[in-house]
Amino acid sequence: MATKLMATKLMAAETRAKRPIRWHVGVFLAPAVLVYTAFMILPLFGTLQLSLFRNIEQSQVFVGLGNFRTLFGDPNWSVNFWNALRNNVWFFIIHMLVQNPIGILLAALLSSPRLRFTAFYRTAIFVPTILSFVIVGFAWKLILSPIWGVAPHLMDFVGLKSFFTPWLGKEQYALTALSLVSVWQFVGIPMMLIYAALLSIPDEVIEAAECDGVTGMAQFWKIKLPLILPSIGIISILTFVGNFNAFDLIYTAQGALAGPNYSTDILGTFLYRAFFGFQLQVGDPNMGAAIATIMFLIILAGVCVYLFLVQTRLRRYQF
Amino acid sequence: MKTKLLTALLLGTSILGTTGMALAEDVTLNIESWRGDDLTIWKDKLIPAFEAKNPGIKVVFAPSAPTEYDAALGAKLAAGSAGDLITCRPFDKSLELFKKGNLADISSLPGMENFSPVAKAAWQTDDAKSSFCVPMASVIHGFIYNKDAFDKLGIKVPQTRDEFFAALDKIKADGTYIPMAMGTKDLWEAATMGYQNIGPNYWKGEEGRLALIKGEQKLTDPQWVEPFKELAKWKPYLGDGFEAQTYPDSQNLFTLGRAAIYPAGSWEIGLFNTQAQFKMGAFPPPVGKAGDTCYISDHTDIGMGLNAASKHQAEAKKFLEWVASPDFATIYANALPGFFSLNSKPVKMEDPLAQEFVSWRGKCKSTIRSTYQILSRGTPNLENETWVESANVINGTDTPEAAAKKLQDGLDSWYKPAK
Numbered sequence: 092m093a094t095k096l097m098a099t100k101l102m103a104a105e106t107r108a109k110r111p112i113r114w115h116v117g118v119f120l121a122p123a124v125l126v127y128t129a130f131m132i133l134p135l136f137g138t139l140q141l142s143l144f145r146n147i148e149q150s151q152v153f154v155g156l157g158n159f160r161t162l163f164g165d166p167n168w169s170v171n172f173w174n175a176l177r178n179n180v181w182f183f184i185i186h187m188l189v190q191n192p193i194g195i196l197l198a199a200l201l202s203s204p205r206l207r208f209t210a211f212y213r214t215a216i217f218v219p220t221i222l223s224f225v226i227v228g229f230a231w232k233l234i235l236s237p238i239w240g241v242a243p244h245l246m247d248f249v250g251l252k253s254f255f256t257p258w259l260g261k262e263q264y265a266l267t268a269l270s271l272v273s274v275w276q277f278v279g280i281p282m283m284l285i286y287a288a289l290l291s292i293p294d295e296v297i298e299a300a301e302c303d304g305v306t307g308m309a310q311f312w313k314i315k316l317p318l319i320l321p322s323i324g325i326i327s328i329l330t331f332v333g334n335f336n337a338f339d340l341i342y343t344a345q346g347a348l349a350g351p352n353y354s355t356d357i358l359g360t361f362l363y364r365a366f367f368g369f370q371l372q373v374g375d376p377n378m379g380a381a382i383a384t385i386m387f388l389i390i391l392a393g394v395c396v397y398l399f400l401v402q403t404r405l406r407r408y409q410f
Numbered sequence: 411m412k413t414k415l416l417t418a419l420l421l422g423t424s425i426l427g428t429t430g431m432a433l434a435e436d437v438t439l440n441i442e443s444w445r446g447d448d449l450t451i452w453k454d455k456l457i458p459a460f461e462a463k464n465p466g467i468k469v470v471f472a473p474s475a476p477t478e479y480d481a482a483l484g485a486k487l488a489a490g491s492a493g494d495l496i497t498c499r500p501f502d503k504s505l506e507l508f509k510k511g512n513l514a515d516i517s518s519l520p521g522m523e524n525f526s527p528v529a530k531a532a533w534q535t536d537d538a539k540s541s542f543c544v545p546m547a548s549v550i551h552g553f554i555y556n557k558d559a560f561d562k563l564g565i566k567v568p569q570t571r572d573e574f575f576a577a578l579d580k581i582k583a584d585g586t587y588i589p590m591a592m593g594t595k596d597l598w599e600a601a602t603m604g605y606q607n608i609g610p611n612y613w614k615g616e617e618g619r620l621a622l623i624k625g626e627q628k629l630t631d632p633q634w635v636e637p638f639k640e641l642a643k644w645k646p647y648l649g650d651g652f653e654a655q656t657y658p659d660s661q662n663l664f665t666l667g668r669a670a671i672y673p674a675g676s677w678e679i680g681l682f683n684t685q686a687q688f689k690m691g692a693f694p695p696p697v698g699k700a701g702d703t704c705y706i707s708d709h710t711d712i713g714m715g716l717n718a719a720s721k722h723q724a725e726a727k728k729f730l731e732w733v734a735s736p737d738f739a740t741i742y743a744n745a746l747p748g749f750f751s752l753n754s755k756p757v758k759m760e761d762p763l764a765q766e767f768v769s770w771r772g773k774c775k776s777t778i779r780s781t782y783q784i785l786s787r788g789t790p791n792l793e794n795e796t797w798v799e800s801a802n803v804i805n806g807t808d809t810p811e812a813a814a815k816k817l818q819d820g821l822d823s824w825y826k827p828a829k
Contacts, residue, residue, distance in 0.1 A: 149509075149510065166823075167789050167790050167820065167823055167824075168789065232656070235654065236651075236654060236655075236656075236659065237649075237650055237651020237652075237654055237655065238649065238650075238651065238655060238659050238663065239659070243651075256651070257595075257651035257652070257653040257654030257655070258654065259595065259653075259654045260593075260594060260595050260651065260652070260653025260654030260655070260805075261653055261654075262805075262807060345595075346596060346597070348597055348794060348797060348798060350594075350595065350596075350597045350797075350798065350801060351594065351595075351597075351653065351801060351802070351805060351807070352798055352801070352802050352805075352807055353798065364794075367481070369791075369794060370598075370791075370793055370794060371501070371502065371781070371782065371786035371791060371792075371793040371794070372786070372789075372791035372793070372794055373502060373503070373506065373787070375789075
């Protein structure tokens with residue numbers, strides 16, 4: 092027994108002697124780790140910590156989960172919170188149902204060898220993605236404006252004027268309209284990712300399919316779609332994270348009060364009002380941090396569901 | 411080469427600058443402000459006027475963006491690098507600074523007696539015992555109208571509500587003009603230019619506002635619901651698609667001559683004067699019956715206080731005394747038509763539209779916006795809710811009664827009036 096232990100110790104010592112500590116690994120990792128820690132991890136824990144305190148008489152007092160109790164228990168907060176969460180889910184659903192299928196469709200069209208001017212279409216569709224939210228929000232506000240907008244005139248040309256309403260000002264349409272604006276802006280991202288995935292499918296697979304008589308639409312559904320499923324999974328999770336962190340578009344188009352009647356209020360705008368305050372409302376960083384923590388947990392839960400339930404079941408093909 | 415030259419220049423100026431100061435022993439006062447728009451007025455008119463009278467004191471106006479002002483000022487005050495003079499937002503934001511000890515108590519400053527209690531209320535503790543900012547200017551609410559349109563349609567300036575709605579009907583029937591330029595998209599127009607504009611006539615200005623703070627009146631009382639009812643009646647007179655009409659849209663509709671009446675705040679005067687190609691007039695919110703006392707919202711908007719940590723207290727106080735003087739009021743009110751001096755001594759103004767607005771102070775009773783003092787301290791925030799509900803009432807989403815009830819319920823949930 093003792094000799095065996097000695098032997099292992101000796102062996103361990105030997106290996107250590109043979110393989111010196113590889114400092115350069117740590118050195119090379121250090122910048123990224125330091126930067127990531129300083130700008131992401133520390134603020135994250137700072138937020139979590141902030142959410143457990145409350146400002147009473149100008150000093151921070153530890154209240155445990157008191158802020159969360161307020162957020163969920165006090166109707167003045169909870170009504171707004173659930174409303175924001177509901178709107179945010181709808182915002183996400185629209186993206187999943189509209190943005191991603193259109194992105195896949197566009198990618199499929201772009202990868203078709205018979206299509207000309209591919210590079211032009213690809214660029215044109217991707218350009219809105221790199222535009223600032225401020226520009227997008229402002230441009231669409233103008234386009235949809237009932238007074239100066241081109242939308243009512245264009246619809247008049249094709250005889251659809253009667254279908255025009257001031258969408259951004261109507262409670263029942265505003266959120267959907269803004270979701271679609273966001274879809275317009277970001278459809279380029281799923282398109283690019285899927286396009287890349289489609290291009291990476293080896294020609295042999297496609298040729299083999301053709302030999303077996305699988306062509307056209309059937310080829311897309313039976314060969315290509317299963318091969319790009321992992322990319323679709325990634326896109327879904329990117330959409331999820333992006334949507335539940337969304338704020339800018341609503342803020343630029345509808346303002347911090349996310350009108351009309353809070354119908355476009357999503358978690359981001361709700362957080363903004365709580366944290367920074369608005370007009371006469373004085374900011375409450377502690378409640379804001381509590382909301383931010385809940386947002387973090389929602390996104391974490393979503394990502395976990397994806398990682399453990401979806402990604403493990405996706406089959407990967409090695410070529 | 412270029413950078414070298416620049417560095418040399420910068421170094422040179424910094425050395426020269428400091429030596430210059432040290433030699434002349436001038437004191438430099440820095441003003442913190444969010445009014446970047448006023449930079450030229452301060453630089454060209456106000457500061458030279460002060461410096462001419464007070465040799466040895468230099469004043470620098472250093473504004474930051476309105477949306478960043480409060481956060482930036484807070485950070486600077488905490489770090490001890492804030493300017494000597496601080497432009498004050500009305501009510502709670504400044505009160506908070508005073509409570510933290512950032513603003514000095516200036517109740518005994520010579521010149522403070524030039525201001526009425528209503529004017530000072532925005533920068534006082536709740537018990538009105540200590541003041542911490544000199545009131546600079548207020549904005550008055552009313553309606554600006556297109557004089558040419560009124561002449562063409564033969565409409566007289568309405569005095570009563572019946573006349574007001576008759577005028578709107580007439581404009582609507584004629585069809586050339588949109589009767590009223592206002593949208594509900596940005597929410598605050600409906601509350602600020604709507605509810606707070608016409609409301610004081612119903613709740614009798616200060617009387618109702620103070621009773622609300624004391625808890626003697628409720629927002630569900632008729633005098634607080636009636637303004638909502640009138641707002642609901644505005645709906646048919648607004649332009650097509652007013653639900654998505656923003657504040658700049660409304661301004662443009664009016665200045666382009668497409669709308670006849672604009673529910674306004676006096677701060678519009680400067681812009682409208684440069685943009686509108688037609689003659690404009692203004693009238694105060696119409697009263698119920700001819701001969702009724704009229705009430706106007708004369709809202710205290712901007713003041714100036716002293717940084718308690720300033721190294722130049724004596725000089726800064728001198729400057730504040732000057733801000734409290736009629737001299738300052740005259741220059742300021744004329745340079746910025748629509749921002750009216752709160753000084754009790756009347757100020758001569760050149761702009762006819764501004765004169766019209768300020769003349770209402772003589773015949774009507776002044777009040778400030780009902781939601782600003784004390785009542786917007788909690789959650790839900792009464793001011794923000796008033797924005798949302800005023801827009802809801804005009805859009806027809808909520809009835810006036812339901813809107814008032816929501817506001818009162820929200821207020822009741824945190825506000826306990828001192829009995």
